[in-house]
Amino acid sequence: MTPSPITPGSPLRTQVSGLPSRLARSALTRHGVVRSTADFHGWFADRLDLARTTAVTGIDFADLVGWGFAPARGDLVHDSGKFFSVQGLAVTTDHGPVAAWSQPIINQPETGVLGILVKEFDGVLHCLMQAKAEPGNAGVLQLSPTVQATRSNYTAVHRGRSVPYLDLFLSARPESVLADVLQSEQGSWFHRKRNRNIVVEAVDDVEVREGFCWLTLGQLHELLAFDNLVNMNSRTVLSCLPFSGPDLVRELGRGTDGFRAALVRSTGSTWGALHTDGEILSWVTDLRSRREVEATLVPLRDVRGWHRSADRIEHETGAFFDIRAVAVSGGDREVQGWTQPIIAPHGLGVVAFLAARFSGVLHVLVNARVEPGYLDFVELAPTVQCTPENYEHLPAGARPPFLDLVLDAPADRIRFDTLLSEEGGRFFLAVNRYLVVEVDPFEAVGPSRYRWMTVDQVVGLLRHSHYVNVQARSLVACLHSLVGGPRADPIATGAVR
Amino acid sequence: MTPSPITPGSPLRTQVSGLPSRLARSALTRHGVVRSTADFHGWFADRLDLARTTAVTGIDFADLVGWGFAPARGDLVHDSGKFFSVQGLAVTTDHGPVAAWSQPIINQPETGVLGILVKEFDGVLHCLMQAKAEPGNAGVLQLSPTVQATRSNYTAVHRGRSVPYLDLFLSARPESVLADVLQSEQGSWFHRKRNRNIVVEAVDDVEVREGFCWLTLGQLHELLAFDNLVNMNSRTVLSCLPFSGPDLVRELGRGTDGFRAALVRSTGSTWGALHTDGEILSWVTDLRSRREVEATLVPLRDVRGWHRSADRIEHETGAFFDIRAVAVSGGDREVQGWTQPIIAPHGLGVVAFLAARFSGVLHVLVNARVEPGYLDFVELAPTVQCTPENYEHLPAGARPPFLDLVLDAPADRIRFDTLLSEEGGRFFLAVNRYLVVEVDPFEAVGPSRYRWMTVDQVVGLLRHSHYVNVQARSLVACLHSLVGGPRADPIATGAVR
Numbered sequence: 001m002t003p004s005p006i007t008p009g010s011p012l013r014t015q016v017s018g019l020p021s022r023l024a025r026s027a028l029t030r031h032g033v034v035r036s037t038a039d040f041h042g043w044f045a046d047r048l049d050l051a052r053t054t055a056v057t058g059i060d061f062a063d064l065v066g067w068g069f070a071p072a073r074g075d076l077v078h079d080s081g082k083f084f085s086v087q088g089l090a091v092t093t094d095h096g097p098v099a100a101w102s103q104p105i106i107n108q109p110e111t112g113v114l115g116i117l118v119k120e121f122d123g124v125l126h127c128l129m130q131a132k133a134e135p136g137n138a139g140v141l142q143l144s145p146t147v148q149a150t151r152s153n154y155t156a157v158h159r160g161r162s163v164p165y166l167d168l169f170l171s172a173r174p175e176s177v178l179a180d181v182l183q184s185e186q187g188s189w190f191h192r193k194r195n196r197n198i199v200v201e202a203v204d205d206v207e208v209r210e211g212f213c214w215l216t217l218g219q220l221h222e223l224l225a226f227d228n229l230v231n232m233n234s235r236t237v238l239s240c241l242p243f244s245g246p247d248l249v250r251e252l253g254r255g256t257d258g259f260r261a262a263l264v265r266s267t268g269s270t271w272g273a274l275h276t277d278g279e280i281l282s283w284v285t286d287l288r289s290r291r292e293v294e295a296t297l298v299p300l301r302d303v304r305g306w307h308r309s310a311d312r313i314e315h316e317t318g319a320f321f322d323i324r325a326v327a328v329s330g331g332d333r334e335v336q337g338w339t340q341p342i343i344a345p346h347g348l349g350v351v352a353f354l355a356a357r358f359s360g361v362l363h364v365l366v367n368a369r370v371e372p373g374y375l376d377f378v379e380l381a382p383t384v385q386c387t388p389e390n391y392e393h394l395p396a397g398a399r400p401p402f403l404d405l406v407l408d409a410p411a412d413r414i415r416f417d418t419l420l421s422e423e424g425g426r427f428f429l430a431v432n433r434y435l436v437v438e439v440d441p442f443e444a445v446g447p448s449r450y451r452w453m454t455v456d457q458v459v460g461l462l463r464h465s466h467y468v469n470v471q472a473r474s475l476v477a478c479l480h481s482l483v484g485g486p487r488a489d490p491i492a493t494g495a496v497r
Numbered sequence: 498m499t500p501s502p503i504t505p506g507s508p509l510r511t512q513v514s515g516l517p518s519r520l521a522r523s524a525l526t527r528h529g530v531v532r533s534t535a536d537f538h539g540w541f542a543d544r545l546d547l548a549r550t551t552a553v554t555g556i557d558f559a560d561l562v563g564w565g566f567a568p569a570r571g572d573l574v575h576d577s578g579k580f581f582s583v584q585g586l587a588v589t590t591d592h593g594p595v596a597a598w599s600q601p602i603i604n605q606p607e608t609g610v611l612g613i614l615v616k617e618f619d620g621v622l623h624c625l626m627q628a629k630a631e632p633g634n635a636g637v638l639q640l641s642p643t644v645q646a647t648r649s650n651y652t653a654v655h656r657g658r659s660v661p662y663l664d665l666f667l668s669a670r671p672e673s674v675l676a677d678v679l680q681s682e683q684g685s686w687f688h689r690k691r692n693r694n695i696v697v698e699a700v701d702d703v704e705v706r707e708g709f710c711w712l713t714l715g716q717l718h719e720l721l722a723f724d725n726l727v728n729m730n731s732r733t734v735l736s737c738l739p740f741s742g743p744d745l746v747r748e749l750g751r752g753t754d755g756f757r758a759a760l761v762r763s764t765g766s767t768w769g770a771l772h773t774d775g776e777i778l779s780w781v782t783d784l785r786s787r788r789e790v791e792a793t794l795v796p797l798r799d800v801r802g803w804h805r806s807a808d809r810i811e812h813e814t815g816a817f818f819d820i821r822a823v824a825v826s827g828g829d830r831e832v833q834g835w836t837q838p839i840i841a842p843h844g845l846g847v848v849a850f851l852a853a854r855f856s857g858v859l860h861v862l863v864n865a866r867v868e869p870g871y872l873d874f875v876e877l878a879p880t881v882q883c884t885p886e887n888y889e890h891l892p893a894g895a896r897p898p899f900l901d902l903v904l905d906a907p908a909d910r911i912r913f914d915t916l917l918s919e920e921g922g923r924f925f926l927a928v929n930r931y932l933v934v935e936v937d938p939f940e941a942v943g944p945s946r947y948r949w950m951t952v953d954q955v956v957g958l959l960r961h962s963h964y965v966n967v968q969a970r971s972l973v974a975c976l977h978s979l980v981g982g983p984r985a986d987p988i989a990t991g992a993v994r
Binding site for chain 1: 506507508509510511514606607608610671672674675676677678679693695766767768769770771772773775776778779780782783785786787788791855856858872873960961962963
């Protein structure tokens with residue numbers, strides 16, 4: 001990115017920005033200027049018809065093209081040495097029910113770009129979203145950011161076409177960048193993977209290419225209530241946009257009350273929080289100082305308890321996930337057909353925030369979570385993040401705190417409840433049930449690794465790397481989607497999915 | 498740390514804090530309530546007399562007690578597996594004059610505690626400092642934080658006495674913690690080392706043990722002008738305390754002008770900056786996305802270009818640093834005599850910020866620097882940070898930018914110029930000349946890896962890990978030391994050193 005030239009007379013700027021109020025306006029605009037939501041559903045159905053030519057087939061590892069097991073280490077690698085590889089990870093920890101294990105893990109040292117281009121139409125910010133097929137997607141097509149590209153993608157290692165709109169991100173002027181931060185991805189499946197989450201505002205006209213459409217934040221918020229529609233990359237980028245409680249209150253008026261009012265107050269700092277930001281940072285520092293986990297890359301052939309057969313690498317208990325291989329043909333991707341390894345998790349995950357009102361301000365209960373793939377040991381995670389099936393062969397005491405509180409919640413305390421997918425380029429049908437469940441504060445007394453935080457506090461940390469994990473970021477996007485009021489009923493809209 | 502119990506009626510708190518103005522008051526108090534600065538010098542001279550019983554002698558590696566070269570890898574390790582080890586690091590990079598190298602590096606996975614205890618006397622915050630001997634110190638004794646302890650120290654691996662005051666940090670109440678953050682140390686000498694920088698305010702009476710004394714920030718600022726007096730650990734902890742421009746202005750009145758006024762404005766956000774905080778973060782994100790460096794621990798015996806003799810491991814050119822061994826006897830440390838490996842850098846380093854006024858607000862020119870030991874690839878560093886001798890065998894084009902501008906600066910543009918040491922527990926006579934040199938903005942047009950930032954912007958990033966390197970943090974402490982006005986003349990005070 002090229003900064004403006006600096007001279008002694010260069011003007012100084014303060015940090016005051018109109019962005020939060022512009023985001024608030026977009027969030028409260030449910031009927032897009034460019035395309036109505038009903039129109040979107042028709043457009044998406046048409047895209048889906050086209051995408052049905054995409055076929056994803058499980059294959060044997062021997063049938064992978066350009067991929068194979070490296071002789072010495074047994075790692076599953078691409079011939080170019082690029083993209084990603086499946087290696088082993090040896091983990092020791094003094095936290096959690098299991099003290100040491102080894103597992104396969106994806107090593108993808110490249111930093112990809114997840115970018116949403118935004119632009120004002122009639123004074124309302126719209127996001128340029130893409131209907132994109134990925135081999136692991138539940139439902140073939142999901143709504144992705146404007147750009148989701150690894151460096152191997154855009155440096156054309158697999159002889160793909162150039163990535164549309166990418167240059168608008170890589171050469172953006174500094175003042176048009178609304179958010180830009182490296183964020184981690186699943187620390188149980190990835191070794192230190194991060195992607196660049198970036199939002200850039202377009203000033204010039206933007207050609208809308210086939211498969212793309214402009215939507216307001218309010219429209220995206222409505223679409224988040226649909227199962228497996230807004231993809232993981234969209235959710236994490238959206239979470240990094242700074243909302244503003246005071247601006248929402250101004251737009252909404254003072255009449256709002258109940259859960260929504262408590263949520264809106266939670267998106268601002270003026271109403272306060274149970275813990276100061278400094279106390280939250282000190283708590284994270286304390287946990288990181290303990291370095292409870294050591295994770296070292298090892299040869300895949302040295303991983304214990306996992307067995308490789310012709311078409312999968314699986315854990316001896318059948319739990320966790322398999323490494324598999326797929327062939328993809330047809331569709332409208334950058335290249336015409338390819339094969340790749342993919343991670344296929346077992347079972348439906350549960351990802352949930354417990355939320356409670358303190359003095360009228362909604363707080364969510366975050367969990368300081370250790371995952372072996374994090375670069376800095378601990379990140380803030382949802383209250384519950386697990387696949388219940390994986391705990392079936394462990395003692396009852398190992399059952400995750402608060403899981404039953406979430407699963408047994410009465411319907412009138414469930415504020416959000418949608419099936420959403422993890423990244424379909426690496427994960428095969430990795431679906432989690434994302435929930436926000438409101439409780440009374442005294443119902444959720446837990447271990448010291450949990451803290452009540454406002455949405456504003458979580459979003460504040462999202463300006464920096466290493467703090468908020470990808471599942472919690474998804475839930476932040478889900479929480480933001482509730483500021484517009486009761487969610488649309490996905491069935492009533494006549495959705496085609 | 499134990500948080501207060503949370504109930505539905507727990508009060509919410511906003512982030513407003515009186516801390517910055519209390520720090521400003523302490524910074525402007527040059528005559529300590531507890532001890533005058535003249536008295537301090539006398540006290541320190543007495544401590545120095547006692548400490549002269551400490552003898553540090555270079556020894557052969559074979560004479561190390563409890564340390565040795567591990568058979569398989571050749572790493573230099575302690576028998577307990579604790580403390581630290583000297584291993585090899587293999588580095589490849591596409592940034593800088595050398596594309597690949599290997600080198601010895603200290604691996605110290607533990608996170609130590611660097612803590613300053615503060616307490617109000619007559620309404621003015623004082624810091625409890627310690628006159629402490631370290632084997633590598635220039636001048637035997639330096640002024641250290643209240644606590645500097647590795648986990649091995651305080652879990653008594655070397656059968657030491659318990660660390661005084663440590664429990665006040667480890668069991669502090671959240672609301673008494675004024676700063677608490679993991680910060681990196683030298684990325685050229687340490688593999689991913691971080692220490693916990695923490696400041697805790699004492700409410701109860703504190704017994705002042707032998708070797709400790711209370712000093713205001715203003716007194717510490719005066720002492721920073723003395724060569725090799727305030728040690729590295731003190732400087733990095735001090736840098737993490739949030740200063741406040743508006744409060745300083747209120748205390749100082751509006752009459753101040755010139756450099757000092759520009760500096761005071763720079764410690765606040767109300768006057769603005771050339772780049773917004775968001776632009777700075779985006780710039781760092783962009784550089785980190787490139788991942789220009791890969792560093793892997795390797796066996797020490799596999800390091801190329803370094804030779805091991807009986808008493809040192811040195812580079813074939815004689816440049817950079819040696820690994821040596823020392824025996825320490827006498828003194829008042831936790832244990833009575835020990836031996837250890839130590840890094841002995843060659844030559845006097847230069848660490849400097851160029852500073853310039855833009856619209857009356859001082860900015861410093863930070864360099865986004867890659868060092869192989871950083872956990873997150875890039876940290877913000879001083880404008881100049883190098884040992885000029887190390888460049889003598891490299892082509893002229895490899896000479897660090899701005900070095901000559903610093904070395905040739907006229908005396909009336911030099912705002913700070915003191916010899917300061919790096920950590921004496923790991924480094925033997927590692928002395929750098931720390932400078933702040935004021936230039937006109939057009940004198941310092943450099944490559945795109947440099948950005949002008951206000952002091953407030955740098956200090957804001959110090960709330961988080963991974964942003965500001967240890968040399969820049971030292972310079973932040975030096976800059977803060979100038980808010981009190983023209984520095985004391987070290988010679989005129991009759992200092993004993």
